[in-house]
Amino acid sequence: MSSIAQHLHHISQSLPNHVTLVAVSKTKPMADILEAYNAGQRIFGENKVQEMTEKYQALPQDIQWHMIGHLQSNKVKYMAPYVALVHGVDSLKLLAEIDRQAQKHARIIPVLLQVHIAEEESKFGFDAHEIREILDHNRLKDFSNIKLSGLMGMATFTNDQTQIKREFESLASLYAQYADTYEFDTLSMGMSGDYALAIACGSTMVRIGSSIFGNR
Numbered sequence: 001m002s003s004i005a006q007h008l009h010h011i012s013q014s015l016p017n018h019v020t021l022v023a024v025s026k027t028k029p030m031a032d033i034l035e036a037y038n039a040g041q042r043i044f045g046e047n048k049v050q051e052m053t054e055k056y057q058a059l060p061q062d063i064q065w066h067m068i069g070h071l072q073s074n075k076v077k078y079m080a081p082y083v084a085l086v087h088g089v090d091s092l093k094l095l096a097e098i099d100r101q102a103q104k105h106a107r108i109i110p111v112l113l114q115v116h117i118a119e120e121e122s123k124f125g126f127d128a129h130e131i132r133e134i135l136d137h138n139r140l141k142d143f144s145n146i147k148l149s150g151l152m153g154m155a156t157f158t159n160d161q162t163q164i165k166r167e168f169e170s171l172a173s174l175y176a177q178y179a180d181t182y183e184f185d186t187l188s189m190g191m192s193g194d195y196a197l198a199i200a201c202g203s204t205m206v207r208i209g210s211s212i213f214g215n216r
């Protein structure tokens with residue numbers, strides 16, 4: 001077994017059944033993705049539209065491609081025909097463009113709203129207050145070609161487990177407040193360094209790159 005297959009196997013086995021694994025393949029070559037694919041993985045995450053589209057075109061068609069990065073509106077059209085889930089939606093303008101492009105391709109594109117839970121300034125996303133404003137007033141009701149499947153967030157890059165836990169719990173609590181009303185099924189939180197904690201806090205989808213493919 002290749003080391004990628006071994007890492008994948010090890011991680012998959014450690015995940016509870018209700019948690020979905022997104023193998024984050026950004027910057028990694030197609031050969032690495034194929035190794036994971038041949039080991040059974042079908043969901044891959046990328047953070048650049050152009051790179052994801054090149055990989056989509058070259059690799060097996062039953063791969064589900066997730067956009068996990070910060071997204072510019074003018075790039076949405078390139079992935080609209082095929083993207084399986086957009087994790088990082090952080091503005092209504094972006095949502096409107098995803099809806100418009102989805103309509104062009106006669107698709108319903110599933111999306112997650114990104115919530116800013118980390119201390120760092122640099123991380124994108126809505127804050128909890130903005131999420132409540134949007135969801136309490138059903139601001140998305142006119143977007144007929146998107147499906148709001150849940151929320152996504154990233155904890156602060158720190159070794160302080162208490163802080164990471166607090167941030168994950170705040171996202172999970174926000175998610176729980178709206179899960180029934182919006183029929184959410186996806187809480188995307190947890191990366192290589194913190195996914196066990198994220199799952200303990202209620203994550204249903206983890207995005208793992210370096211622990212599968214090695215450091216970037």
Ligand SMILES: *Cc1c(COP(=O)(O)O)cnc(C)c1O
Nearest residue numbers: 024047068191192207208209210
């Ligand atoms: C790169 C990235 C990941 C994966 O990070 P690892 O630490 O390599 O597991 C997860 N989520 C997002 C949004 C990323 O950009």
